[in-house]
Amino acid sequence: xxxxxxxxxxxxxxxxxxxxxxxxxxxxxxxxxxxxxxxxxxxxxxxxxxxxxxxxxxxxxxxxxxxxxxxxxxxxxxxxxxxxxxxxxxxxxxxxxxxxxxxxxxxxxxxxxxxxxxx
Numbered sequence: 444x445x446x447x448x449x450x451x452x453x454x455x456x457x458x459x460x461x462x463x464x465x466x467x468x469x470x471x472x473x474x475x476x477x478x479x480x481x482x483x484x485x486x487x488x489x490x491x492x493x494x495x496x497x498x499x500x501x502x503x504x505x506x507x508x509x510x511x512x513x514x515x516x517x518x519x520x521x522x523x524x525x526x527x528x529x530x531x532x533x534x535x536x537x538x539x540x541x542x543x544x545x546x547x548x549x550x551x552x553x554x555x556x557x558x559x560x561x562x
Contacts, residue, residue: 454506458519461498462526468492470530517557521550 447453468491472484506515524547531537539547 449505451509454502454510454515455518455522457498457502458506458515458522459526461495461502462519462523463530464491464495464498466523466526466530468495470527471534474535511557514557517554521554524550 468488471491472479472488475484503515510518528539528547531539
């Protein structure tokens with residue numbers, strides 16, 4: 444387990460997993476809004492968000508030992524979008540339009556810029 448936590452890939456894999464939980468917490472209830480009271484959706488989302496935090500906090504804590512705060516945050520944003528696009532496509536059967544993909548490419552470019560050497 445220690446070797447996994449010290450891996451340079453652990454923060455990104457853990458952030459990917461945590462974003463799956465968070466995406467379900469934020470958007471799953473939209474598919475059931477006609478049949479599920481809002482208070483149930485809120486409680487279910489809180490439960491998923493708790494699991495997300497149990498994964499995201501260690502991801503950031505161990506990731507901060509190797510990466511800057513800015514690198515972690517910008518990488519997390521791209522991970523969020525990758526997870527969201529997969530979720531929207533698989534769960535809601537919606538495809539991104541060209542402008543959504545262009546915006547995604549701009550954010551991906553931001554990740555590339557943040558990992559370039561500063562000097």
